Amino acid sequence: MAANQVPSKQVNESIVEFLTTEMVEAMIRTIKDDALKIGSERDPSFGNTTDGAGGPKDHSEGDEAMEAVYYKLEMIGFRVGERLIEKISKDRMRFTDNLDVVKFICKEVWMFLFKKQIDNLKTNHRGVYVLQDNNFRWFARMAHDQAPVESVKRVTPYLWFPCGILRGILSNLGIPSVVVAETSSLPACTFQIKIAKTT
Incomplete structure (x- = not known):
């Protein structure tokens, strides 16, 4: 390395995967804790694990709490995506149309983020693009030996952050x-991009 050359900054891939996992888990815990705190202030019996007869009380994950998790993770991803594209596309010519942008995402952006290109791209040529990743890198280390329905439910929040990245x-x-x-x-997943029609 030359004396005046600045070393490139690199981040270990595993660290990024662990950080992403922890970010999702922390967001879910925080939102649930906040929901329990607010619920217990309104109703002192909120959060009890038994009903009045001593049987288990049904406390499924609230839709509002998971919507809040979705919103926060997607917005974090959105901000990351906005900044990321500036770094990746700084030396590139301007894109001519939406399909060129999506192809760039499938090749260059996916390679930058996941060390591989998207496996399949489909479009209806009317603003809808479907990106298929048959081995989504952030799912590779996740255990998925449960029933498929349970596994899918458990990993869905981990897709909200990359959705935000794409939208950003x-x-x-x-x-x-x-x-x-x-x-x-698992570990396959599909991202669907719908381009908003501008008036």
Whole structure:
């Protein structure tokens, strides 16, 4: 390395995966704790694990709490995506259309984030793009030996952060969009990008 050359900053991949996992877990814990605290202030019996007869009380995860988790994780991802695309595309020519942007995401952005390209890209040529990753890197180390339905439910919050990243990237490139993700069998997942129609 030359005397005047600044060393490149690198981050261990495992650290990023662990950080992502912990961020999701911490967000879920925080939101649930806040919901329990607010609920117990309104109703002193809120959060008890038994009903009046001593049987188990049903406390399924509240939709409002999980919506709050989704919103926060997606917004964190959005901010990351906005900044990330500036770094990745700084030496690139301007994109000519939306399909070029999505192809760039499938190749360059996915390679930058996950060390591989997207496995499959489909489009209806009317503003909907489906990105299929058959071995999503952030799912690779997750145990998924439970029933498929339980595994899918457990990993769904881990898709909200990358959805935000994709939406942030597109937004910074002037493309308003909605990004959703789903998985039916781990470690595969699908991201669907819907480009918002501008008037």
